Amino acid sequence: MWKWIQRQASPKVFYQTCNRLIPWFFWPFISLLIVGLYWSLVISPADYQQGDGYRIIFIHVPSAILSMMIYAIMAVAGGIGLIWQIKMAEVVAKVSAPIGAAFTIIALASGAIWGKPMWGAWWVWDARLTSELILLFLYLAYMSLNSAFDNPRTAAKSSSILAIVGLINLPIIHYSVKWWNTLHQGYSVGTGGIKDPDMKIALALMFLASIFLYALLVSIKARTEVLIREQNSRWVKDEVSGVVL
């Protein structure tokens, strides 16, 4: 097992694995997205309180979960890079940041758009919203710090420390609706969450589509990052000469 991990951590094998995985992530993503959108917008019934306005949760909830999940992956990968000096973990952490930031923007924007007809305001300084906004700032800080150094190893080290420190924000986001008396509704998934089976299926499909989208984007971005970092290696020259654009 350890040998297999070590083999995957080699830049050449990692690059080739990313290349091979792209179609395996792309087609499930497209299929899940099409079926998920159909289930979200057509099959799922209107909510008895929120009418059709609730349909925004099918993009809001998956993107909010992904925004936190990607941050956790980024911090763990950063930690692995720090402790075991695995360069490919640093690559995963670095390329995950803009994707996580995009999911956070989607969560914040869709939440604000949902908030206007339901609460009567685009934004309130509620604990859940504020902690999610802090998550966006953490992503932005990570990306700024990572691009502030010329040496990618130094950049990875300093930004990984920031990512690990920022992990404290994740339980705050998750439990904010329990710890404080917030305007934001409670959990949409699990006890007290949505009950209708069609709504649950739609949410599950959109969540799975988001996971495949993340995996797809990481694969595309990681192979680019590996090529840039390893551009002086012999194998990069061989790989690049074989690529037809």
Place this chain on the structure above:
Amino acid sequence: MTMVEYFSFLPYGKYAFYVWLAYGVSALTVITLFINAKRTYKRTILSLKNKFSINQ
């Protein structure tokens, strides 16, 4: 006439503006991310191809 009233001919009536705006913003963000990732990869390959042909 407000934006909400203007877009009420779309499915979901009085919520149409908000629902389609949310899905539109999300689609735009994802498409931008995807195109940017593909474009950066292509640019990197081209610049490396250039670099290696110069070095040869």
